Amino acid sequence: MTLYLKHKLSLLLMAIVSVTFINLAINVRASTTDAPTVTLNEPLQTDPNTRNYLPTGTEALYTKIPNQKDAKISVKATDLKSVATTADQGQTYFRGYRVAQTSDGKFYLKVVSFNKAYRGWIYVGSNNPSSDTTSVTNGLASVQTFKEETPSDTVAKTTFYFTTPKASTLTYTAPDWTQYKVGRNLNATTAYVNDALKVTQIGTKQNNRDNNATYYYVEDSANPQVNGWIKSSEVSAVKQTFNY
Known part of the structure; x- marks a missing residue:
């Protein structure tokens, strides 16, 4: 009787193990099949x-x-x-x-x-x-990262100059951080302190970036390589004297 019971238990255990492995295989196949490609x-x-x-x-x-x-x-x-x-x-x-x-x-x-x-x-x-x-x-x-518009007649007819020409005063192809991998156009404005500038476009940063700062697109007829966007606070209608 003892041998008979052991044999029965052994068969039952084998059956349980087989069912378990079959279920695992089915679940693995199902999960693989269900995953979107x-x-x-x-x-x-x-x-x-x-x-x-x-x-x-x-x-x-x-x-x-x-x-x-x-x-x-x-x-x-x-x-x-x-x-x-x-x-x-x-x-x-x-x-x-x-x-x-x-x-x-x-x-x-x-x-x-x-x-x-x-x-x-x-x-x-x-x-x-x-x-x-x-x-x-x-x-x-x-x-929209930057919104452009046409300047008023007053701004368009005004001659501007760099307020504080230095290494940190730059002009940009696109204002900093408004386009991916597009930024500064000029590394410094020191050499152009006496150049007259005309504003041809106005733009504003959006989404409260940099406090929605206003930029001017300035053009320098004497040195076109200067042309680019600059913060409106970095130009002035008053020409200043700099000792460089």
């Missing part, structure tokens, strides 16, 4: 200036396309929310440069912050933003 992954081709964003704080930033092998959260959604409301000069704007779609119909953008501190993939909704990169939802909001 990447059906699209390509660079964005639209005007880079239309691909500037701030995170909404509702989606996290991932190291790789979410749900793919080794994809991890690099920045939590709550932390991205604080990045979006930081009133800096624009270092934490995001530039989108790749789009991906997964088999479950979700779209993701790969982004990098202007200061390169943040980089990764973020969910942007169920519509393909490739042709219109401003039409994103969920994790990102399309933003």
